Amino acid sequence: MQRFSGFGLIGQALGYQEKWHRMWRNPSPKSAYDVVIVGGGGHGLATAYYLANNFGVKKVAVLEKGFIGGGNTGRNTTIVRSNYLWDAAAKLYEHALQLWEGLSQELNYNVMFSQRGVLNLGHTLQDMRDIQRRVSANYLNGIDGEVLSTEEVQAKVPMMDCSSSRRYPVLGASWQPRAGVARHDAVAWGFARGADSLGVDIIQDCEVIGFEISSGKITGVNTRQFGTIGAERVGCVTAGNSGVMASYAGLQLPIESHPLQALVSEPIKPILDTVVMSNQVHGYVSQSDKGDLVIGAGIDSYNGYGQRGSFPTIEHTIEAIVELFPSFSRIPMNRQWGGIVDVCPDACPIISKTAIENLYFNCGWGTGGFKATPGSGHVFASSLAGKDMDPIAAPFSIDRFYTGALIDEHGAAGVAH
Amino acid sequence: MFLIFCPHCREYRSEEEFHYQGEAHLVRPQDPRSCSDEEWGNYLYFRTNPRGLHREMWSHSMGCGRFFNVVRNTETYEIKSTYLLEENSKDQKSKEIKSGNRTT
DSSP states (O other), rough: OOOOHHHHHHHHTTTOOOOOOOOOOOOOOSSSEEEEEOOOHHHHHHHEEEEEEEOOOOOOEESSSTTOSSGGEEEEEEEEOOOOHHHHHHHHHHHHHHHHHHHHHHHTTTTOOOOOOEEEOOOSSSHHHHHHHHHHHHHTOOOOOOEHHHHHHHHHHHSSSTTTSSSSOOOEEEEEOOOEEOOOHHHHHHHHHHHHHHOOOOEEEEEEEEEEETTTTEEEEEETEEEEEEEEEEEEEGGGGGGHHHHHOOOOOOOEEEEEEEEEEESSSEEEOOOETTTTEEEEEEOOTTEEEEEEEEEEOOOOOSSSOHHHHHHHHHHHHHHHOGGGGOEEEEEEEEEEEEOOHHHHHHEOOOBBTEEEEEEGGGGGGGGGGGHHHHHHHHHSSSOOOTTTTTGGGGHHHHHHOOOOOOTTTOOOO | OOOOTTTTTEEEGGHHHHHHHEEBBBBOOOOOOGHHHHHHHHHHHHHOOSSSEEEEEOOTTTOOOOEEEEETTTTTOOEEEOOOTTTTTTOOOOOOOOOOOOOO
């Protein structure tokens, strides 16, 4: 792997930028692997990277039906935070946040992780009580956070209309200073480059269309382009398509796939140096380094795999943002897109073994998977490499839908889920 | 943007008048207290989530307020048909609660 550095950059400049290497190979698949990861998004690539780097599993392949990072990894609003209410979720997302903090150094690849803080606004007395409760719960889990008053919120975000005459006045907010945003494509590319340099085969344009299962045990995957590829263990990390993958193995999941939209405005001068989220008016906004406002909100209500959404949802999203920032009403929107998110009834992921031996699923991240990318990859790799599930991942077993031990973050996390 | 034919009003109306209510033909177990955890969990949480034709329930909440079923393609979003809850219920395979059809 060609290491990146400041001196390297100068050297390349002197060499007319002609000596850059490709960041990962484009190999043909081998006949069999120790672990096959289905899905080359951020979570899948991170899993492969940590398998090779931390857990010594070298014969790993990542199979991606399109191009890497072309699904939800490239379609989200890049917010990273860990201020979740319940212990299991807080531990998982905080594990991810701590990995984020050293990720650029670890990967020798700038993922542009910017800890600019996240505000979760409260607009009603009940919102503020919930915020107080959540921040206190965060303290007990060792996660930073503060409850801010209206004046403190106004001081942080001068452009926001915090006046008491609004229909949804800002009564305060929770503030997590270590939260922020990261460059989504760079995360996929950084993990791909890191994994590839450790010998992981990243195989793009390779669609999995079935599993080889003999006597309740997985032995390989069937692909459209390369036939059968043998595998000791298989990890499915296919987000919105997880239900389809499960059906190939004769399984059903407690998830439904929905379109989730996001949109960006044309680039404007710096106006917002943090992330503002509101559960009550249901929208969130930040400003990218390029200057465009990155805006998102809730899912489209109906099931869908179409990677596009409906106009009424865009309208509701913009209504929420304009309620908070009336001055944004004149900014033209540049682009809009949709991704397919796999929503669990309790808004928490499934990181789990299945009834098929050695077939694992990591799915159900719903609308909030990006923030967990390194943590999800790390705990899933640990689970795939070992005998038991990683202790951080264990509460996210699919069994919770039978035992009733749900991790009910729906609405509890103070987020637009 | 969907134009949905409400079989009660017998009119095409815009998507915003309707609410999506999830998968259709879910059958609540006759006697919940005799269900195993697995049967009850399957009924509550596990869904078919198909990529393709999906039978789903909508309500005309800003119109007549009544429920009906829709057959829609989840990939193209094309609405194939809409029908009353009591229609077709015999030949639509009602979703039996299958045990054994689960991951662990």
